[in-house]
Amino acid sequence: MPENTKTALVIGGGPAGMEAALRIAQAGFHAVLVEKEPELGGTLRDLHSSFPRWENPRELIDHRIGLLTKSRRVTIRTQTAVMSSVRQAKGFRVSLKSLGNGGREGYEDELDVDAVVLATGFELMDASVYGEYGHGIYPGVMTSLEFEGQLKTWAQRAGDIAVDAPHGVALIKCVGSRDRSKGYPYCSKICCMYTAKQAGLVKDLFPDTRVYVFYMDYRASGKEYEEFVRQVIEEKHVRYIRGRPAKVLPEDGRLLVRAEDTLMGIPVEVAVDMVVLASAIVPRPGTLLLAEMFGARTDEYGFIENEPFEPARSSERVFYAGGCGFAIETAGALNQGAAAAAGVTALFNEER
Amino acid sequence: MPRERYRDRDENLYATVDAYHLVENLEQCLQCGKCAGICPVANLSPSYNPRQIISDVLSGSTSRWLKSEEIWRCFWCAGCYTLCPVDIHFPLLMMQLRYLAVASLHGLKYIAPFKRFALRAREDGLTFAPGSAKGRERIMGIRGGIGLTPWPEVSEKAREEYRALFDMTGSTEYLDRIREEEDQPLELTYLEGRITGA
Amino acid sequence: MGPDFHTSFRLERIESPLKRELKDLFGIDVDTCLECGKCSGGCSNGHVFDYTPRKIVQLVKLGAEETLLKMDALWICLSCQLCLDRCPSGIDIPRILDHLREKSRRRGIPATRPAVGLFHDLMLDQVRKSGRVSEVGLMLRFNVATGQYLNDAGLGWKMFLKGKLHPFSPSVKSVKEVRRLFEESYGKKT
């Protein structure tokens, strides 16, 4: 098969971006994978364990990086940002800038690419909008991503772990999601599953810590998802209470969560040491800039929108995958990465 | 929880309650419980639960609340409204529930004190003026002592117009109709549904 | 016991020995409850219960044993097994209520429906004594104890004529073993 010079630019080195770059390369075309962080992996790097099979996300990242570095058709540009792009007849002229150290800092270069895949991922909404939960005020209140970091440090320090074991942890779901008045009306899809995972992990690390999950529904609509949540409730004995907490209060140095158990119809309170807020999933600010740069369509919240009847394509020669489209779990991000790659390779094959 | 009986069922309870269209978005309620969690009254009375009242009004489940003592417990502190993810103004719903209760001559004893206040306010142009001369003198003494006019200045014109508005809007007539002696017995009194053992 | 008004329920102080008891004795794991409400929906007396079957399971999880033992539902549950039959997790709610009923009797907590409590004692007492239930004997003792002497007498007479009632029902042969069973579970009955 003759060496083909068609090149696709993949922006974002998370699971979706890595998958897209890999599939494009495997199909015989060139892929330039741009990532502004020093390492590939995206949000996946911050996570500890995964659902529904408690696997280590690090393994998936290392496996993908192994394939990407081996492939001759993939150029990995970490610590690099896309500064501007000009649409041409059959592609874009893109200017890249390397950000970090390694001597090439501030170095800019131009690149002609034939298609773009946006895979810039998502981030969590700023939970301090919820004065009643006290994020940013009480040290024990943290968002779920911050809590992943806490889980990682606990897991690494296996030895003297009992030292700062919390007696009680409360995880609050739908903070910002399904909330028209302070956040977003939509459901962020994956918080139910990762909250169950986090709750289960705490029970694994500290069996006699009391863990509570305050929920309105638990949405476990995936393969082995329901069994996963039932396992966390029945075997790991995480206490699920249906009721969206009204307030977090300081009480004798601990945190008091005030809510109603709507299934019992009684107000309940629980004193805990940590409160984890499953904050709403929103697109990264950069996604909006890139969407304008490449003429991609976005919805009212800033997520990338697809063209009618084209699941992975946002506009001419512009594809997208993963969290920048909407909240998505890792497996979904990989699928969408492959779908975007399929779109790119189909386009390239037509034009050969 | 006050016991439900099928004959209490009233399909358009919500429409009759929200006669003033002040709470148009009740159907958006997610039944999430934030209101009952913050409610200072629900915290103290097991059989009072704002979320339950919303779901009953929506389902027209029963008009039992109209004959209950619970709806007269709401503090009107609007904590539920402040926390509600879909901005349901529950206190305004509660206010209108009370109108319906009064219309069916229930809970009159819980509105009698305010009838007295209203009728006195109608004369003074301001509320909470004590009825007794002794009370009034005490206030005039304190006010005089700190350099204010002995009685708050409310012009005659203001009082006239205030009284006229009472009469024109039918408020005076509404107040007259509230006669404590005609109070119907409340069918649903406060239930001692405590959950003990914690 | 602190101020005299109701305060909201503190979750972190829940100790539910009852939950462990049900697990050890009958293998009932209330944590498997999906809180779906099928049991309450189907319950034949549910509309009259002060706590629906679903809430009863939750009260076990909340460790609210006092409330459970003083519940009206204990004495108006028909043990029709509909809730068990419908439960997606197979939680044996009738068995929970049986266990609580016994516990409540042993602790001498007055039944919210005295007649049902009385009938409950008389029947078990008869089984302890004769190893079986004799309708005539039981009804006679119940009517005497509740002072409704001629209650259902007409019906009883007609059944007798049709040979449906046997005035004398002999004890089972191994009545000693039955008594020992009762002693083991109830302790020496004076």
Next chain:
Amino acid sequence: MPRQRVVNPEEKFPTVPGTVFLFRSCTGSLEYPGTENAVKETLASLGIHALMDPDQTCCSGYLLTCSAHKPEVSLAITARNLSLVEKKDLDTYTFCNGCYGYLSELSHIMMHNPAYLQMANDLIARWGYRYEGKTRIYHVQEMWYRLRETIGQKVVRPLAGLKVGVHYGCHYLAKQYGILDDGGYPTFHEEIVEILGGTPVFYKERQLCCGYSVGRGFTHREETVQPHLFKKLTSARDAGVELITTVCPGCNVALDREQPNLGKRFGTVFKIPVIDLSQLIALAMGMPLQKLGFEANTIPLTGVLKKLGL
């Protein structure tokens, strides 16, 4: 002090007005006249003329929320009062959460429901009034926060670390009434207390309702109001609060008058004086004691005044 998330006060108050319409509060002018005095004195020392109008009547919100009034009469009364202010082309400043909340609520209803605005204007047209919704409704406390530096410079009696527990009030923080600070976790009163030299105490039930609860004190005193107050005051006392400040004479009545009865019922004596934050500011700025009207308080302020050496 935890991180402050106040709305930028300059944004809500682009310019400090020279004259303001001070909306008379029924409870304020009768139960605690010292508050009215303190507000006027503080405004004067900040160079702002406070104008009160004898034609202004009660806002009638209390009676509405007790369901003793139907909305028509309260909407008409509010329209009348606010058109008085609009005639003078001023903004409305209240020093009571009730007035602030009800005026905001009722004007919000009229501004979002033209039928009600029309009904109200038809009723008051006969006296030449017409409400257009131009006047903006503020609480004087927002003005104190906007001018907190000037207040800081004018403090002559610093509070010597007095432990002050602030009470905000429900109608003040309720969502759409749009108070200056974040309703979920307000801290701008604590900042004022710190500027006056006091030590703010973040007690657990800081944001619990004061229990005035639109009349439940008359109908459900034993069932809900007293236990509720017991919870709130216990939390304040356990946190070492020496003085509670409110921004509403209604809250002041609820928290101050009821304390002796709580002692009888629950056997724990509460002796926490309760005054308006404007009175505390006026006190710190050197207002003569006898003009502050502390004799109207049920719980005497002798302990606090002794600590301040007065």
